[in-house]
Amino acid sequence: MFVFVLDKNKKPLAPTHPARARKLLRTGTASVFRRFPFTIILPDTQVKDSQVSEYRLKIDPGAKVTGIAVLKSNVVVWAAELTHRGFAIRDALTTRRQVRRSRRNRQTRYRKARFNNRRRPFRWLPPSLNSRVQNILTWVRRLSRVCPIMGISQELVRFDLQKMQNSEVSGAEYQQGELAGYEVREYLLEKFNRCCVYCGATDTRLEVEHVKPRSLGGSDRVSNLAIACRPCNQAKGSQDIREFLAGKPDVLNRIFAQLKKPLADAAAVNRTRWVLFERLKATGLPVETGTGGQTKFNRIRLGLEKTHWGDAVAVGSSTPHRVIVKVVKPLIIKATGYGHRRMCNITKFGFPQVNKKGELAVRSRVKKVYGFQTGDMVKAAVPKGKNAGTHVGRVTVRKTGQFDISTSIQKLQIINHKYCTPIHRHDGYSYAT
Template identity: 55%
Template sequence: MAVFVLDRRKKPLMPCAERRARLLLARGRARVHRVVPLTIRLVDRLQEDSTLQPLRLKMDPGSQTTGMALVREPDTTDTTREDTIRALTVLMLLEIQHRGPSIHEALTQRSSHRRFRRGRLRHRPARFDNRTKPEGWLAPSLQHRVDTTMAWVDRLCRWAPVAALSQELVRFDTQQMQNPEISGVAYQHGTLAGYEVREYLLEKWARTCAYCGAHNTPLEIDHIHPKSQGGSDRVSNLTIACHDCNQRKGSQDVAVFLAKRPETLQRIRAQAPAPLRDAAAVNSTRWALYQRLKATGLEVEVASGGRTKWNRHRLHLPKTHSLDAVCVGSVDTIHNAQQPVLTIKATGRGSDQRTRLTKHGFPRGYLTRSKSAFGFQTGDLVKAVVTSGKKAGRYFGRVAIRATGSFNIQTATGLVQGIAHRFCILIQRADGYGYALTKRAFDTGEAGTGAAYAAALSLPGMNPGVSRANG
């Protein structure tokens, strides 16, 4: 995983390898600017004295998770060569976990509490017609996805010399799926033929056989109403089935094939015409995100989900959000794709509520007005070195404070309770996000323990940048 590098004026330089970052810190040529993601600042270099290579930030927006990838592109300044291979070198993989569902639940709970209080305590006339929404308005849970993605685009552009952006604008080309002949036979026999429909059906039917529920097995496209009996190729008439079920069904209509299983038949008939789950959220935010990306002034490349899947299959990459981001747009080859993934979870900055509420929305207890204790705030990244007692050891993670001075630390391996504040060292202030380093195998998705974070804390030059908070 690359390390971000800034010059002495905090302008971005080319990212470097972890080994080089350690040497720069050990020789006193750099200081730790930020721990997660690791960013160093050179004390003897300016951006004008450095050579910058073209970097591109790719993203695969999703309903729950957005994948990002920072890649280095080949030098295309040589216009004499027309056969330049677009070989991308992956510098960093990131996955942003949105908190849209929690925002939706909080707003729903607040609405129900308000409705209960108004109905029981006092009557107020309806006011839903008194407010108008501006053009382009998005629900808070959807607007959060756009804002969070743009916040990290801005951060990465401040830490690295990003020259271009890539976005998966359309998850599925629904127009092509509804009318396959809209662009003629050339589209049907091109390199992307069928990928839009296949990926759509796999997502819609949760990658399981619609008839027997089998998963982790090769799946085939099946016509619910057989094509030999006049069935169409529209996605509302398509499903996925394992090889055995597809062979047993043959050219039968689904009503005949599932005559003895009415529950399964009813489920398939109800799910077939329904749109893909979470597709509405992605479709509502994709254009808003695209307009925000264009406003940055950088070149924006857009592509469809079908092309992303085609690139992933051609390059034999596993399906993850971050590797999907690498495969967005035009790609020929990829280097250095097997590396840890930085998972960024949006946690928010706490609540402004000053009371605990009952199930009916009435206050039942008051909270302290101070959000800090002994120099710490909930969400800060800390390192705790406990020298004796039952909790002896070294811990690194996000802290949850108490006014008593007995803190809880959420580490990569679990929650550690009852750590005294005097053992805690502040590493990084809370910024509304939780971080975890996932070390994935290339084909298994195996998770690690975040040991790289602990290794980062021992970098030379780290200790002068932190301070012990003793209250």
């Protein structure tokens, strides 16, 4: 990917090719400003507005993963996939609620429940959904500080459920245009996990299937549609699904359960889309919007693979007719959070953990040890011993100065702090390529 560049006043310049960035670093003209996203700073250069090109930031929000891409005209210069931790937050809140209710039932410590002393603000979101919006806004701000971004493209409407239920809605001009069927098909692919509902085939062409055939009174509503491969679709023909799956009651029950099951991921995206749109507009940059069907149409037209960052490239009507992809490996970003505030770990039943001596295992109040804190990315050059060698990974600090380092393949224990060099400070995210 291209490397972001800052001048001596920390104002963004045009991103440069990695080969040129290596040359600048080797000659001492530039120095590393940040590792993720990789940014260099030119101490003797000051930005001139006439020399800065315009770049567009494109976002494809998702319930689990959000695609991000930076384009200059028709050239993709930077891309990333941001993995959210919304479901982890939801599970943590559920666990806390269960522990609290168990404690109240035991009557060991009771505080009267409060209900009428809270007022939710306009466009309030639960923590699991709000974290998705905050993650995206964090990276919009970070990229705006290192790249001259002049506009944002956001996929605002993932699935237009009203128009899928009734294709005759007035004003739905795209239903009769090039985007006809893209919204419905993309919704069904997501709902049925991109596999045939009858045989489970994945690496084949999938077609839209009427569960109750139209010849038997079936409708075109999305609740009567599924995804099937061509052999299964032709074998079923105009039969009733109960007749076609007479010998497979488990498959029949699973299909009926999937038809009634709402798409949780789509609901999460639809719940947060307008909040994200309003907060992106608050940044002062012009925001362009597009639908999920339009994104898929552009991606197929451009010949891009089905990836999250590839969908981000195809968001919005500003997508050019031809795209040059300069990205080889996108940056994989995962939201990890900053830890927790409890003084000691707890068991699955909600009781505090104790050590081997029977003492309460209280966490240290000191956050930094010898200049390091848990979550920092470090480079450890160990000269001897069973861990001899150079290792790069996340550090877990101890007040004794003997750290643990988690690399991509293993976890190393008892690494002296003197062998560690910081690479990237803990910022609530982990990075990979």
